[in-house]
Amino acid sequence: MSAFVALDGVSHAYGGMGGTLAVDGLSIAVGEGEFAAVVGPSGCGKSTLMKLATGLQFPFKGAIRVGGEMVKEPVKIAGMAFQAPTLLPWRTTLENLLLPLEIVEPHRSALRRRKADYIARAEALLSSVGLDGQAGKFPWELSGGMQQRTSLCRALIHEPRLLMLDEPFGALDAFTREELWGVIRDLHAARLITVILVTHDLREAVFLADRVFVMSARPGRVLVERPIDIPRPRDIEVTFTPAFQTIVHELREHIVRARP
Amino acid sequence: MTARSLSTRLAPWLYTLVLFAVWEAACAIFKIPTFFLPPPSAIARALIDYWPAIYRNSLFTLSATLIGFALAVGFGLCLGLLVGWSRNIYAGLYPLMIGFNAIPKVAVVPILVLWFGIGFLPAVLTAFLISFFPIVVNVATGLATIEPELEDVLKALGASKLDIMRKVGIPRTLPYFFGSLKVAITLAFVGSVISESIASNYGIGNLMLQAQAQFQVPLIFAGLIALAVEGIVMYWAMAVLENRMTGWAQRSGFAQA
Numbered sequence: 001m002s003a004f005v006a007l008d009g010v011s012h013a014y015g016g017m018g019g020t021l022a023v024d025g026l027s028i029a030v031g032e033g034e035f036a037a038v039v040g041p042s043g044c045g046k047s048t049l050m051k052l053a054t055g056l057q058f059p060f061k062g063a064i065r066v067g068g069e070m071v072k073e074p075v076k077i078a079g080m081a082f083q084a085p086t087l088l089p090w091r092t093t094l095e096n097l098l099l100p101l102e103i104v105e106p107h108r109s110a111l112r113r114r115k116a117d118y119i120a121r122a123e124a125l126l127s128s129v130g131l132d133g134q135a136g137k138f139p140w141e142l143s144g145g146m147q148q149r150t151s152l153c154r155a156l157i158h159e160p161r162l163l164m165l166d167e168p169f170g171a172l173d174a175f176t177r178e179e180l181w182g183v184i185r186d187l188h189a190a191r192l193i194t195v196i197l198v199t200h201d202l203r204e205a206v207f208l209a210d211r212v213f214v215m216s217a218r219p220g221r222v223l224v225e226r227p228i229d230i231p232r233p234r235d236i237e238v239t240f241t242p243a244f245q246t247i248v249h250e251l252r253e254h255i256v257r258a259r260p
Numbered sequence: 261m262t263a264r265s266l267s268t269r270l271a272p273w274l275y276t277l278v279l280f281a282v283w284e285a286a287c288a289i290f291k292i293p294t295f296f297l298p299p300p301s302a303i304a305r306a307l308i309d310y311w312p313a314i315y316r317n318s319l320f321t322l323s324a325t326l327i328g329f330a331l332a333v334g335f336g337l338c339l340g341l342l343v344g345w346s347r348n349i350y351a352g353l354y355p356l357m358i359g360f361n362a363i364p365k366v367a368v369v370p371i372l373v374l375w376f377g378i379g380f381l382p383a384v385l386t387a388f389l390i391s392f393f394p395i396v397v398n399v400a401t402g403l404a405t406i407e408p409e410l411e412d413v414l415k416a417l418g419a420s421k422l423d424i425m426r427k428v429g430i431p432r433t434l435p436y437f438f439g440s441l442k443v444a445i446t447l448a449f450v451g452s453v454i455s456e457s458i459a460s461n462y463g464i465g466n467l468m469l470q471a472q473a474q475f476q477v478p479l480i481f482a483g484l485i486a487l488a489v490e491g492i493v494m495y496w497a498m499a500v501l502e503n504r505m506t507g508w509a510q511r512s513g514f515a516q517a
Contacts, residue, residue, distance in 0.1 A: 051412070054412075054416045055416065056412055056415055056416060073418075074415055074416045074417070074418050075416065076416070076417060076418050078416055080412060080413050080416055082409040082412075082413075084407065084409055086407050086409050086410040086413065088410075088427075088428065088431070088432070089508055089509065090431050090432075090506075090508045090509075099414075099427065100413075100414075100417050102427065103414055103417045103418065103419045103423055103427070104417040104418055105418070138508065154413075155413075158417070166409075
């Protein structure tokens with residue numbers, strides 16, 4: 001099987017080859033439409049993985065393929081969201097959503113002509129994450145959870161085939177976080193998009209992912225690959241079942257052992 | 261924006277009145293001689309008596325200041341964008357600019373006079389030289405503090421450096437830029453008045469110098485008041501401009517209590 005996202009024996013160091021190794025001999029393969037979660041102790045190079053898979057950084061060793069092609073420049077079929085929503089405060093929710101379309105081709109050239117289409121698409125996306133009627137508001141008029149939903153929409157507006165999430169819910173309260181798990185789960189189910197989620201939260205990883213990768217302490221590589229065979233669609237109630245708890249517990253053991 | 265209460269709106273006038281009242285009273289109670297510290301009433305009389313001269317020279321100073329300030333805005337903005345654009349330019353130019361800024365501008369005036377003669381031009385240039393630095397620093401800071409995550413989001417979409425500058429860098433720099441104008445305009449007044457009091461036949465600076473030579477102390481203070489009023493009006497104009505252009509950045513209720 002050829003994977004949609006494949007990192008093969010990748011080593012990357014900041015500050016050139018002599019610098020500190022962030023990841024070393026990292027291999028991960030994620031199939032198309034799969035939901036992968038990456039967990040590990042802090043500083044294990046999870047964020048480096050994000051940058052490598054999206055073509056923002058290039059490794060000195062190993063190969064990276066996304067969508068069947070070698071990554072030699074930024075991967076335009078990817079959307080990204082981070083812990084901080086990083087919305088532009090001078091733009092409304094709708095204008096924030098349109099930002100990627102002002103950058104990425106072919107939308108960039110078509111923006112003027114197809115403005116109405118794009119606005120309709122943005123509004124549909126907003127309502128799919130429960131943000132109906134918020135398009136005209138500025139980011140500071142939205143709650144933290146709503147800002148993060150907007151940030152997710154911004155990552156999806158150009159209909160990427162790969163969604164990269166770097167601790168997207170880290171700054172939210174527990175209830176909002178669970179709500180957004182539901183949002184991501186539904187987006188993934190509806191769009192058949194490939195998702196790579198980097199997180200500290202093991203419950204989050206197990207609830208959302210088809211497979212969880214446990215990374216070692218720096219320099220990071222994959223220690224354990226754990227398929228999650230809980231049937232979909234998953235309800236939040238599943239997180240309270242003993243089977244679920246057992247998987248979380250097992251992953252926790254791996255991470256405790258992986259810590260430096 | 262909530263409407264400010266009447267008392268908040270009256271406060272500046274009230275505080276100014278109180279300041280002048282205390283000043284007047286202190287002069288009377290401690291019998292301070294007028295040639296040492298004139299009371300506000302004497303200054304007011306000097307303002308009225310010498311109004312034509314004060315008016316003419318104020319306009320002169322104002323125009324020198326505004327032209328110098330306009331040059332500083334144009335130059336400061338361009339240099340700030342350049343410095344914010346590249347780490348290398350930043351590293352190269354920053355020490356030079358700090359060194360330049362550390363030079364007392366009083367010391368530069370004689371050189372300007374040497375080059376351009378006495379009068380209007382040195383005043384304009386001194387105003388320019390003293391006021392561009394805060395603009396450069398603020399614009400460069402605005403550009404340097406773009407969130408790296410946001411940069412990643414845009415770069416991953418294939419954004420060029422120019423795209424990031426246009427979509428994110430420049431808009432987010434505007435509050436810094438307009439904030440710096442308030443500092444720059446008051447510095448520009450300092451520059452033009454310094455130059456006028458050293459090498460000019462016009463302007464409030466020159467008027468004060470002459471008043472000092474003739475020992476007309478109330479007139480010196482009248483000149484100071486005229487400068488203060490011009491400074492306040494221009495600062496206020498910059499603050500209004502800032503509010504108009506970057507309202508999105510000023511929604512904090514912090515200072516409104």
